[in-house]
Amino acid sequence: MKASVPPVPADYLPRPDVEADIRAMLLRTVGAMSLTAGFDGPAAGAGKTTLAKVMCNDSEVRRHFSDGVLWLPVGRERTGDEVMKSLAEKMAIHVDGNGSLLPAMQARIAGRRLLVVLDDIWFSEQVAAFVALDAGISGLLVLLLTTRNAQLAATYGESMRLQQLSEMASLRMLTNFLGRGVKLGGGEDSEALLRACRGNVAMLRSVANLCRKRGVHGAVRHLEDCRARQIAATLPDASEYGTLYAALEGTLSHLSPELARRAAMLAVFPEDCSVPLSVVGQLWGLPTADLPTAAGLHTAEDLHAGVASLEACQLIDVDWSPQRPTNHDSLLMTFDHL
Amino acid sequence: MASLLRSQNCLTMIDLHRDYLRCRGKSELAIWHGELLRGCKRSAIGVEVGHVTDSYWCPGRRWVYHASEGAAFAIDAVKATLTSISLPATALQPEDGTVLATMVRGCTALTSLDVGFNNLDERGVLELVRAARQRDQMVSLGFALGSLDCY
Numbered sequence: 001m002k003a004s005v006p007p008v009p010a011d012y013l014p015r016p017d018v019e020a021d022i023r024a025m026l027l028r029t030v031g032a033m034s035l036t037a038g039f040d041g042p043a044a045g046a047g048k049t050t051l052a053k054v055m056c057n058d059s060e061v062r063r064h065f066s067d068g069v070l071w072l073p074v075g076r077e078r079t080g081d082e083v084m085k086s087l088a089e090k091m092a093i094h095v096d097g098n099g100s101l102l103p104a105m106q107a108r109i110a111g112r113r114l115l116v117v118l119d120d121i122w123f124s125e126q127v128a129a130f131v132a133l134d135a136g137i138s139g140l141l142v143l144l145l146t147t148r149n150a151q152l153a154a155t156y157g158e159s160m161r162l163q164q165l166s167e168m169a170s171l172r173m174l175t176n177f178l179g180r181g182v183k184l185g186g187g188e189d190s191e192a193l194l195r196a197c198r199g200n201v202a203m204l205r206s207v208a209n210l211c212r213k214r215g216v217h218g219a220v221r222h223l224e225d226c227r228a229r230q231i232a233a234t235l236p237d238a239s240e241y242g243t244l245y246a247a248l249e250g251t252l253s254h255l256s257p258e259l260a261r262r263a264a265m266l267a268v269f270p271e272d273c274s275v276p277l278s279v280v281g282q283l284w285g286l287p288t289a290d291l292p293t294a295a296g297l298h299t300a301e302d303l304h305a306g307v308a309s310l311e312a313c314q315l316i317d318v319d320w321s322p323q324r325p326t327n328h329d330s331l332l333m334t335f336d337h338l
Numbered sequence: 339m340a341s342l343l344r345s346q347n348c349l350t351m352i353d354l355h356r357d358y359l360r361c362r363g364k365s366e367l368a369i370w371h372g373e374l375l376r377g378c379k380r381s382a383i384g385v386e387v388g389h390v391t392d393s394y395w396c397p398g399r400r401w402v403y404h405a406s407e408g409a410a411f412a413i414d415a416v417k418a419t420l421t422s423i424s425l426p427a428t429a430l431q432p433e434d435g436t437v438l439a440t441m442v443r444g445c446t447a448l449t450s451l452d453v454g455f456n457n458l459d460e461r462g463v464l465e466l467v468r469a470a471r472q473r474d475q476m477v478s479l480g481f482a483l484g485s486l487d488c489y
Contacts, residue, residue: 044354075353081457082399082429120353202354248358266351267359268370270403274348279394282377283370307349315359316349 005056005071005117011205012050013176015169019054022160026055026115027064032131032143034121034153038161045202045244046162048146052117055144065142067112073119073272080126083118102132109133113140120272121147127156164199173201177208184216192220196243206247209314213254222250251313263310274319277307371404372411380416381447384424398425406437413444420445426480427455435462442469449475454482 025033037046055061056069072083084101093104112135121127127145135141145156153159165173171194175184184190193216197203210219226246252260262284269275280286281303311318351359360367378391384398395401402425405412423438430438435458442448451470458466463481470476 044357077403079429079431085429202352244354245358245361248355249362252362264359264363264366265370265373266349267356267363268367268374268404268407269351269356270400271353271356272350274350276391276394277347277349278390279374279378280349282379282391283374285373285377311349315355316351318347318349320347 005069006053008053008057009050011177012054013173014054015047015051018051018162019058022051022055023058023061025158025160026061026142026144029142029157030140032127032145032156033158033160034145034147034156035160035162036147036150036153038150039164039199044148045200046164047201048148048162049119050201051162052119052144052146056115056117061115065113065115065140067114070114070116071119072117074122074126075120075271076122077271078126080129083126084129105133106136109139109141110136111139115142115144117144117146119146121145121152122149124152124155131156165201165204166199167194170194170197170199170204174204174208177205178211182208182211182216184211189216189220193223196223198243200244203244203247205314206244206251210247210250213251213313219247219250223247226250248315251315255309255313259306259309262306263315266310266316277303277318280307368408368411371408372415375401375404375408375412376415379419381419382422382424383420384426384428384452385422398423398428399430401425402428402430402434402437405441406434413441416441417444417446419447421447422450423448424450424452425456426452426482430456430458432457432459432462435459435465438462439465439469442466443472446473448473450478451476452478452480454480 022035035048035052037048039046056071062069070087072087074080074083084105088101088105091105091108093101093108114135116130116133118127118130127143130143133141143156145153147153150159150161153161171184171190174190174193174197178184184193193207193211197207207219207223210222213219214222223243223246226249252263255263265283266275266280268283281300284303284306286300286303307316307318310316363370378395380387380395380401383401384396386392386396405416408415420441423441425438430453434456435453438451438453439462442451451466453466458481466481467479470479
């Protein structure tokens with residue numbers, strides 16, 4: 001069985017020191033380790049998942065875990081049992097009602113050297129089932145957890161607490177996200193943007209997108225305006241992500257009201273879910289040849305144009321390469337021998 | 339362009355953006371879940387229909403998730419068209435029993451239900467049985483070897 005772990009994002013700017021620390025911790029770990037945020041402020045967007053992807057694609061790490069790397073998205077809405085069952089299905093282990101998966105899983109992984117990434121853990125229950133897995137004396141099974149919950153992270157082995165980016169590192173990253181099209185320059189505007197982002201990678205990416213749409217000065221003005229009118233604060237749970245939500249609000253304000261509404265509709269899909277565009281068409285009311293016509297969209301071109309616009313705003317990622325249908329889109333893995 | 343719909347091009351969202359969009363669309367989210375269930379045009383849940391969207395809809399948990407989030411709007415979307423729910427061994431959880439029972443009560447054309455080999459609890463199974471009996475038109479019921487080991 002072969003597939004791929006998630007690739008490193010194309011616009012990722014290497015963080016050599018942090019990567020080296022995580023790699024060293026990972027290579028000495030027996031059991032579990034975690035990546036979490038180690039500062040006050042939004043733990044989301046600190047780069048935990050991205051750095052985990054970097055590790056999964058690191059040649060030294062891949063050599064160490066010579067039998068494979070498993071990437072399991074978890075999130076708020078999945079139970080540990082569900083994630084374990086999806087893994088069992090992928091490994092062609094039969095699930096018959098209440099029968100325990102553990103013995104069959106143990107037999108399959110015994111003697112192998114494996115890295116299992118559990119991405120975005122919220123509850124200890126989600127980890128418990130995996131902690132019981134054991135590759136035996138001659139094998140090695142390491143769990144790498146990413147979580148916003150520092151307390152939970154401390155429960156499972158060593159924890160790498162990611163720090164906020166320094167001002168210099170933030171500036172480099174913002175410049176990288178902006179690309180060649182927008183010149184950041186110095187002065188008050190860039191300082192204001194860096195202050196607003198508080199060294200958070202996701203915020204830097206989102207603010208860079210806003211700068212491309214409105215220009216650097218326009219982005220600063222927009223964020224100040226949002227703050228003054230407390231636009232983001234009117235959204236539930238926004239206190240943690242004020243600047244990020246304001247930047248996203250700014251991005252959506254550049255779309256037509258209809259497209260902004262369609263973008264919001266995408267929130268109905270589950271976390272960490274790869275959604276076929278044909279299903280997006282069903283949500284947006286797209287008629288297809290073999291399904292009855294629905295109100296709303298009129299042509300497949302509408303779907304294509306809408307999705308492409310949202311991708312251009314970096315609200316979504318789209319894989320345009322031809323793919324074969326799969327029922328296991330929540331599970332990405334690379335196993336050569338299982 | 340038809341190939342776009344027949345291919346399996348996919349989109350994904352990072353969870354931060356999804357969180358933001360969920361906040362933004364909060365009051366309409368249930369309506370949209372209902373619209374999606376209406377748009378998918380499925381009368382038999384958990385059954386492949388040979389359409390490119392099977393990869394999304396056939397793992398039945400997805401359907402239950404949208405049904406749960408859509409609440410009354412979801413029932414309204416499928417109540418006249420849903421004929422069969424086949425979700426054996428799909429890791430249904432205790433709370434899913436209540437969702438499905440509400441759906442069974444509301445769907446006038448439903449004649450077949452199979453939720454065997456799942457993690458439903460006693461309450462959920464009883465609710466489902468009561469809902470199915472209330473309509474008195476079910477020709478097939480399956481609760482095999484679930485947590486209650488009952489038929």
